[in-house]
Amino acid sequence: MRIVIKRLHNNQINGHTTTIYLLSPNSYLRSMSKKVRLRFAPSPTGGLHIGGMRTVLFNYLFAKHNKGDFIVRIEDTDQNRFVEGAEAYIFECLKWCGLEPDESVVHGGKYEPYRQSERKEMYKQYAEQLIVDGKAYYAFDTTEELEEKRKTVPNFQYSHASRSEMKNSLTLSDDETKKLLNSDASYVIRIKMPENETISINDMIRGEVSFNTSQVDDKVLLKADGMPTYHLAVVVDDYSMQITHAFRGEEWLPSSPVHILLWQYLFGLENMPQWAHLPLILKPDGKGKLSKRDGDRLGFPVFAMNWTDPKTNELTHGFRERGFLPEAFINFLALLGWNDGTEQEIFSLDELISTFSIERVHKAGAKFDYEKAKWFNHEWIKKSLASWLQPLVKEVLHKATVFVYDEDLLIKVIEMVKDRCVLFTDFVQQSSFFFAAPKEIDISSVKPKWNERKQQFFSELMRDYSLLETWKHDELEKTFTELAAATRMKPGEFLLPFRIMLVGGKFGPHVFNIAELIGKKETINRIKHTLQLL
RNA sequence: GGCCGGUUCGUCUAUCGGCUAGGACAUCUCCCUUUCACGGAGGAAAGACGGGUUCGAUUCCCGUACCGGCUACCA
Numbered sequence: 001m002r003i004v005i006k007r008l009h010n011n012q013i014n015g016h017t018t019t020i021y022l023l024s025p026n027s028y029l030r031s032m033s034k035k036v037r038l039r040f041a042p043s044p045t046g047g048l049h050i051g052g053m054r055t056v057l058f059n060y061l062f063a064k065h066n067k068g069d070f071i072v073r074i075e076d077t078d079q080n081r082f083v084e085g086a087e088a089y090i091f092e093c094l095k096w097c098g099l100e101p102d103e104s105v106v107h108g109g110k111y112e113p114y115r116q117s118e119r120k121e122m123y124k125q126y127a128e129q130l131i132v133d134g135k136a137y138y139a140f141d142t143t144e145e146l147e148e149k150r151k152t153v154p155n156f157q158y159s160h161a162s163r164s165e166m167k168n169s170l171t172l173s174d175d176e177t178k179k180l181l182n183s184d185a186s187y188v189i190r191i192k193m194p195e196n197e198t199i200s201i202n203d204m205i206r207g208e209v210s211f212n213t214s215q216v217d218d219k220v221l222l223k224a225d226g227m228p229t230y231h232l233a234v235v236v237d238d239y240s241m242q243i244t245h246a247f248r249g250e251e252w253l254p255s256s257p258v259h260i261l262l263w264q265y266l267f268g269l270e271n272m273p274q275w276a277h278l279p280l281i282l283k284p285d286g287k288g289k290l291s292k293r294d295g296d297r298l299g300f301p302v303f304a305m306n307w308t309d310p311k312t313n314e315l316t317h318g319f320r321e322r323g324f325l326p327e328a329f330i331n332f333l334a335l336l337g338w339n340d341g342t343e344q345e346i347f348s349l350d351e352l353i354s355t356f357s358i359e360r361v362h363k364a365g366a367k368f369d370y371e372k373a374k375w376f377n378h379e380w381i382k383k384s385l386a387s388w389l390q391p392l393v394k395e396v397l398h399k400a401t402v403f404v405y406d407e408d409l410l411i412k413v414i415e416m417v418k419d420r421c422v423l424f425t426d427f428v429q430q431s432s433f434f435f436a437a438p439k440e441i442d443i444s445s446v447k448p449k450w451n452e453r454k455q456q457f458f459s460e461l462m463r464d465y466s467l468l469e470t471w472k473h474d475e476l477e478k479t480f481t482e483l484a485a486a487t488r489m490k491p492g493e494f495l496l497p498f499r500i501m502l503v504g505g506k507f508g509p510h511v512f513n514i515a516e517l518i519g520k521k522e523t524i525n526r527i528k529h530t531l532q533l534l
Numbered sequence: 535g536g537c538c539g540g541u542u543c544g545u546c547u548a549u550c551g552g553c554u555a556g557g558a559c560a561u562c563u564c565c566c567u568u569u570c571a572c573g574g575a576g577g578a579a580a581g582a583c584g585g586g587u588u589c590g591a592u593u594c595c596c597g598u599a600c601c602g603g604c605u606a607c608c609a
Contacts, residue, residue: 043609078608143607150606155535157605188607206539215537215605223607230609254538254604277539280603284545287601335558339547343557362547364540365602372546372559382572420571430570492568499569506569 036068038245040101041234043075044086047307047316048093049292050368051249051281054333058278059247060099061334061356068244072104073237074115077227084310093304097326098349111241116233123228126236126266127189127221131169135265136221139168139190140180157217160195189222191231191258199257204245204276204358211257219258231255235262238273246273247358250365251289253277276358279337280365290368292316300370304329323396323423324373328380332373337362346379378422386414393427400428402435409434412517416509430508434517437526438504443533445506446497450534457487457494458501458531462524471520473512480512501530 038059042052063070072094074087091106103109113119130136139158141149145167150156163170168190169177180187197213221232228236238246256275263272280289284298295302295317305318319329331347340347340355347355381389393414394404404410417430432438464479480498484491499511502523508514515523 041609045609075609081608139607146607155605157536186607190607209538211538217605220607225607227607229607249603250539251603252609256538279540282602289602336546341548343548345546345558366547367545369545369559375559417571419573422571490568495568503569507571508569509571510567511569 034244036063036066036244037071037242038063038068038247039071039073039238039241039243041073041075042090043078043081044090045078045081045083046086046309047292047303048090049290049302050304050333051290053093053097053304054281054336055247055249055278056094056099057097057330057333058338058358058361061352062245062247062358064353065356069102070099071109071111071241071243072101072114073241074105075230075233076115076117077229077233079117079225079227089305089307096305096320097330116228116237119237120227122240123232123236124222124226127228127232130191130221130265131189133265134192136189136191137169138177138181138187139166140172140185140187141167142186158190159217160193160214163192163218186224188220188224190218191221191261193218193258193261199260201256201260201275204274205361206277206363209253213257213261216257219255231258232262235259235266239263239267239271243273245276247276247278250277250280276361279362281336282365282367284368284370289365298370323425324377325380325384325424328377331380332376336368337366346376346383374422381418381421381424384418386411386418389414389418392424393431396424396427397432397435400432402428402432404435409517416513416517420509433503433508434514437522437529440504441530441533442500442505446500447534450497453487453489454494454497455531455534457483458497458527462527465520465524468520471516473510473516476515477512501526
């Protein structure tokens with residue numbers, strides 16, 4: 001496959017070369033004929049927040065829409081930031097959301113290994129190749145020296161402007177360099193950024209974005225510990241894993257000229273994936289990108305699932321434990337910055353796969369809106385079949401120590417209460433009383449207006465109910481209203497106390513429906529019990 | 535500070551030169567409902583600012599403002 005790289009102009013301006021490279025539209029089309037492969041590349045430094053999850057989602061949707069592969073590669077090149085359990089947590093989140101990778105550390109694949117720490121050797125070769133080609137150099141400056149520089153020189157950058165006064169293979173003689181390399185002095189390999197060239201990236205979301213290479217510093221490619229930095233590792237791995245489209249957060253845009261240059265030097269621009277820089281998810285209140293601290297501060301989850309930092313023991317809340325359905329979570333995330341152009345808002349994963357297109361991703365960052373997230377969850381609970389919800393509700397009730405002894409009853413209950421449940425955890429309050437008499441009864445909402453006549457009404461009600469042969473809600477209501485009519489008080493005067501007796505508080509579905517489901521014996525028992533408290 | 539990106543109701547967004555600027559969440563009013571919801575009807579609410587281009591700009595171009603990102607041997 002050959003891809004035309006258009007050299008737009010290459011002229012001498014003040015002695016400097018200005019070159020603009022742009023992939024032509026044809027090359028874009030041609031690259032589409034390859035098998036589409038996308039990768040999500042998290043670093044295992046902690047929990048996965050919704051920004052990361054959305055990046056996963058968009059990667060996954062684009063890959064599946066194009067019948068391609070979705071790969072998860074672990075970017076663990078910073079050994080100082082490694083966090084125990086983070087990697088397993090990431091895969092657990094993906095599993096919960098139903099976004100299973102085709103290839104990864106746990107799924108295997110023909111491009112193994114999928115952990116960068118295990119590919120350490122290959123990066124070094126490429127870094128050294130760059131030195132041979134004059135595109136990179138060894139730098140021997142110590143961390144302390146660099147810190148000192150930054151302190152004394154305002155806005156210090158290790159770049160074309162300053163590299164000649166630093167300690168590196170460009171300023172040292174070959175002999176000195178060799179001597180240092182052979183000694184135990186530590187060194188890094190830095191890219192030698194060209195001067196005053198224009199590099200353009202054709203972003204699938206933003207269109208053409210240009211950078212002047214003079215503004216970009218000589219990024220470290222290979223660290224003193226022999227590990228590559230992100231910059232070298234992405235390029236090498238995206239090439240060796242045959243990645244065709246690379247989606248990542250917008251925060252990577254400024255370093256993209258480094259990546260493009262590396263592609264040009266190492267593997268050829270014609271093999272470079274198509275880039276898409278996704279907009280960021282912002283704090284709901286003020287400024288900046290959403291961080292895990294905002295969740296605690298504002299009272300909503302920020303991670304997909306609960307995450308406890310093994311070092312600090314600090315818990316960050318997750319959507320799963322808060323009572324979100326993965327379908328709703330995914331749906332919400334997808335619509336944060338993307339829409340299909342119609343007014344449809346509720347999408348299943350399959351629908352998202354078939355309608356997703358990266359061009360329709362909004363350019364601007366989006367503020368996180370927890371109210372809207374809850375609305376999606378509510379919609380999903382409402383539209384779901386009771387039988388499908390059943391195991392999940394059972395689990396949530398079980399956690400609240402409510403024992404479900406009758407599966408058929410549970411189905412009926414779910415059908416009756418699901419419209420009132422925004423979060424999954426709402427099922428506890430809305431349905432516990434079907435399975436056990438309420439532990440606490442809100443007497444205070446009844447007591448102030450309680451009187452002899454009411455006392456008598458409920459005694460008579462127990463008598464009438466016990467005589468009923470059919471135990472159906474309409475029958476129960478009829479008996480109730482007829483008895484109430486005889487008292488010459490409004491039926492409503494008795495309705496609230498009745499509800500309190502059956503459910504313990506001012507919530508739940510229609511009272512007579514509740515009475516029907518819990519049965520004659522239990523209904524009478526609960527009336528009797530509450531009467532004793534009054 | 536420098537570089538890059540962004541800017542439509544409070545929030546998420548539609549609009550790819552013709553707009554009485556549409557939808558959703560939230561909010562408000564009413565109906566349904568003697569709890570709370572669901573449901574139904576309606577209301578209020580937006581093109582940052584200034585210049586161009588054009589018969590006509592929310593839409594295209596430039597500038598300003600504001601917001602955000604990056605500026606590590608972190609990703």
